[in-house]
Amino acid sequence: MAPKRKAQTQEVAAEDGFELELEEAALSDQETYDKVRNQFDAVALSKRARAERGTDAASFMFKKCDQWDSNLKPDHMNRPLWIDDAGRIILESFSPIFDEAQDFLINIAEPQSRVSRMHEYSLTTHSLFAAVSVGHSTKEIMQRLEKYSKTPLSPTLCKFIEGSTSSFGKAKIVLKKTLSYIESDDPTILQRLLRDPQIAQCRADTTDGLIQEAAPQIGVMAIPGTKLAAGAKQVTQTTEPDQNPDNPQNVQNPGDMIAALREDDEDEEVAQVHSFQINKADRENVIKRCLAIGLPLTEEYDFNNDDVNPNLEIDLQPHAQIRYYQEKALSKMFSNSRARSGIIVLPCGAGKTLVGITAACGVKKSALVLCTSAMSAVQWRAEFLKWSNISPDDIAVFTAENKQAFPRQAGIIISTYTMITGSKTRSYDSEKVMKFITEREWGLLIADEVHVVPANIFKKVTYNIASHAKLGLTATLLREDDKIEDLNFLIGPKLYEANWQELSEQGHIARVQCAEVWCQMTPEFYSEWLKPSTVQKRAMLSIMNPRKFQACEFLINYHEARGDKIIVFSDNVYALEKYARKLKKAYIYGGTPQAERLRILENFQHNEAINTIFLSKIGDTSLDLPEATCLIQISSHYGSRRQEAQRLGRILRAKRRNDEGFNAFFYSLVSKDTDEMYYSSKRQAFLVDQGYAFKVITRLEGIEQQPTLSFRTPQERRELLLEVSLANESELGEERIAGDLFGSKFASKGGKAKRAGARRTAGTLSDLSGGQDMAYIETNKSRNKELKKKGVQNNFLRKMQTSHSNLKKANK
DNA sequence: AAAGGTGGAA
DNA sequence: CAGGATCCACCTTT
Numbered sequence: 001m002a003p004k005r006k007a008q009t010q011e012v013a014a015e016d017g018f019e020l021e022l023e024e025a026a027l028s029d030q031e032t033y034d035k036v037r038n039q040f041d042a043v044a045l046s047k048r049a050r051a052e053r054g055t056d057a058a059s060f061m062f063k064k065c066d067q068w069d070s071n072l073k074p075d076h077m078n079r080p081l082w083i084d085d086a087g088r089i090i091l092e093s094f095s096p097i098f099d100e101a102q103d104f105l106i107n108i109a110e111p112q113s114r115v116s117r118m119h120e121y122s123l124t125t126h127s128l129f130a131a132v133s134v135g136h137s138t139k140e141i142m143q144r145l146e147k148y149s150k151t152p153l154s155p156t157l158c159k160f161i162e163g164s165t166s167s168f169g170k171a172k173i174v175l176k177k178t179l180s181y182i183e184s185d186d187p188t189i190l191q192r193l194l195r196d197p198q199i200a201q202c203r204a205d206t207t208d209g210l211i212q213e214a215a216p217q218i219g220v221m222a223i224p225g226t227k228l229a230a231g232a233k234q235v236t237q238t239t240e241p242d243q244n245p246d247n248p249q250n251v252q253n254p255g256d257m258i259a260a261l262r263e264d265d266e267d268e269e270v271a272q273v274h275s276f277q278i279n280k281a282d283r284e285n286v287i288k289r290c291l292a293i294g295l296p297l298t299e300e301y302d303f304n305n306d307d308v309n310p311n312l313e314i315d316l317q318p319h320a321q322i323r324y325y326q327e328k329a330l331s332k333m334f335s336n337s338r339a340r341s342g343i344i345v346l347p348c349g350a351g352k353t354l355v356g357i358t359a360a361c362g363v364k365k366s367a368l369v370l371c372t373s374a375m376s377a378v379q380w381r382a383e384f385l386k387w388s389n390i391s392p393d394d395i396a397v398f399t400a401e402n403k404q405a406f407p408r409q410a411g412i413i414i415s416t417y418t419m420i421t422g423s424k425t426r427s428y429d430s431e432k433v434m435k436f437i438t439e440r441e442w443g444l445l446i447a448d449e450v451h452v453v454p455a456n457i458f459k460k461v462t463y464n465i466a467s468h469a470k471l472g473l474t475a476t477l478l479r480e481d482d483k484i485e486d487l488n489f490l491i492g493p494k495l496y497e498a499n500w501q502e503l504s505e506q507g508h509i510a511r512v513q514c515a516e517v518w519c520q521m522t523p524e525f526y527s528e529w530l531k532p533s534t535v536q537k538r539a540m541l542s543i544m545n546p547r548k549f550q551a552c553e554f555l556i557n558y559h560e561a562r563g564d565k566i567i568v569f570s571d572n573v574y575a576l577e578k579y580a581r582k583l584k585k586a587y588i589y590g591g592t593p594q595a596e597r598l599r600i601l602e603n604f605q606h607n608e609a610i611n612t613i614f615l616s617k618i619g620d621t622s623l624d625l626p627e628a629t630c631l632i633q634i635s636s637h638y639g640s641r642r643q644e645a646q647r648l649g650r651i652l653r654a655k656r657r658n659d660e661g662f663n664a665f666f667y668s669l670v671s672k673d674t675d676e677m678y679y680s681s682k683r684q685a686f687l688v689d690q691g692y693a694f695k696v697i698t699r700l701e702g703i704e705q706q707p708t709l710s711f712r713t714p715q716e717r718r719e720l721l722l723e724v725s726l727a728n729e730s731e732l733g734e735e736r737i738a739g740d741l742f743g744s745k746f747a748s749k750g751g752k753a754k755r756a757g758a759r760r761t762a763g764t765l766s767d768l769s770g771g772q773d774m775a776y777i778e779t780n781k782s783r784n785k786e787l788k789k790k791g792v793q794n795n796f797l798r799k800m801q802t803s804h805s806n807l808k809k810a811n812k
Numbered sequence: 813a814a815a816g817g818t819g820g821a822a
Numbered sequence: 823c824a825g826g827a828t829c830c831a832c833c834t835t836t
Binding site for chain 1: 823826827828829830831832
Binding site: 418421422454457593 | 816821
């Protein structure tokens, strides 16, 4: 703490205009930097807090505008950026140089929200770190910001950028011949590191000075699958103008000195690099320590010069043509012919898998792919075989049922996070494969869906597995907690983030109409809802709201008539089953056995008669349903933005997306005047930021004309209410089964926890229905007969339900 | 011996 | 913030 207790006053000042006074003379670089950074954070926080507090989210922006007005550059209309002192950047998307500016901003700033006319970014220490690590220099960042900004950059901001960039990304951790080196083009940085006792202790080589050698040639890396790799010399056609920042043609204003300066930079950098070696065992510690003292290391893998690890024979199939944004993302990873660790953010359905595969083809070393479920592990393998020419022997899946390693020197293993991190006792085979994995060196580690991996788990992964480069793939780099930050340091900076809107405009992902349907609660349900009761009960009531049910039914009818394939999501398993049964549709939840799921999905995809399925949370991830074109959400997990985004992602890859005028639909059904309203708005935040407009529908056109909707009479509604209430009570503890007409309690608790209990009760129930002894097995059969008797019309449905072997529930 | 249920874990 | 879903290892059964 500085002796001068100015913090208070400064914070107050910060609230209103953010005036900084720094006594630079008294402070070292590091201190200056810390101070600037702290104040930045404080300002950003207070602003955000104020905005979120909701007094008026927009007012401070207007205030900022007043300030900006005063010093606009004369030609400001040609410049697309508004930048304030706290690093908030507003980008006008209608600017002529929008593309150029956006490409640049994506590299240096964090996208906050990208709605159609204006995109908001914010400069953070971390985003600047990422910028430097993908090769932008301080000078370049400043100059280009200055170029795009409508107002002159404030000294505060300049100081911030300088402070962040000068210390970030200067030192790299590089593996050469499997040994770890800390490398930098500036020897003073290394000396500064070595002065730190903890780091010095980890040093491996015994030389006094530093190792010095010529820097590697910075060449254009040929990314497999691009025309460049195919041998075509016309690079400019395939690459976006801004992909290569060193391309002087990008400089629009010839008066700018950027190009010249940039070239100077290059010359300096190419000259020489210095390094010292560290003990491999201490690698984690060094990275951590460097982070702590403000000099984080970037991690790069010089795979071309790695002759210790055997090469893997893998190349993309000739027919695999990667798209420009995938190429852009990969070029960030592979510039200067090394593999850089980091995270690539692409919307679901935009080809994350292909990016991963291409990366593996680029590195051509053994690779380890980690995904969240065993199912997607199998899918990854299939994709590998489809897109690359890798021999099937070289690619193994390591899950509970499939424990293999590859027989040859190099290969690919696909596994799950749980399998790798699991600390419990393993079977002998698992142990063997784990040993195989931990004892070898991996060229590339691909982490699928990194956002779901809590940092501490991934720490374990990085600790256990020696991998030279790590690539994280995700669609939604956000979590409701703050663990996402840790990922930045465990894997690396975010290398690329695609813009959903842009991709959908170009037809890479489907266009989506989003709508929120507000359903009135019926009087019976609302008065019940108003009674003091538990959160669960209220939630249940709002989900089971008959009007919502009708809306759902109406939408299904409407979209089935249009020829859409519909997925209905419900987090609540009880509601899921209720809806699905009432509407005679197939449904899948956690308790549905594997074979059953596959059958249902198969039918959904290929059977003309099955156009709607109901899914529980299970459908959120790793279920590939390219047929779906319409999505209805009837209940959801509180305010989880990620879930919303991922569900939307389910329909983004719609096969028919390139049809003329094709639209996918996303409905969120919300019971009016309940908690759902609040959660719904919160959940949408991310999608809105990605530029999706949510329409609010309060009345469905033509719903009155539908004569066949369920729950039209108050009588039916009261029955439903009764059912729901009873189901709810029994759920809340007591083994109450009377009146539980559909045995729904057990359906909703399909999980293992209550299975034993369920079985016992099922016995009792089957007593009631006449199956006297060994009730458990018999239950199914008698139930099936019942179903047949009831005359289920739909062939498929009957077939499906007959073989629904996991029915712990007894139907009345 | 496959297939499927159970329990524990995170 | 809690409960659901998932995964794995072990244990039973045509």
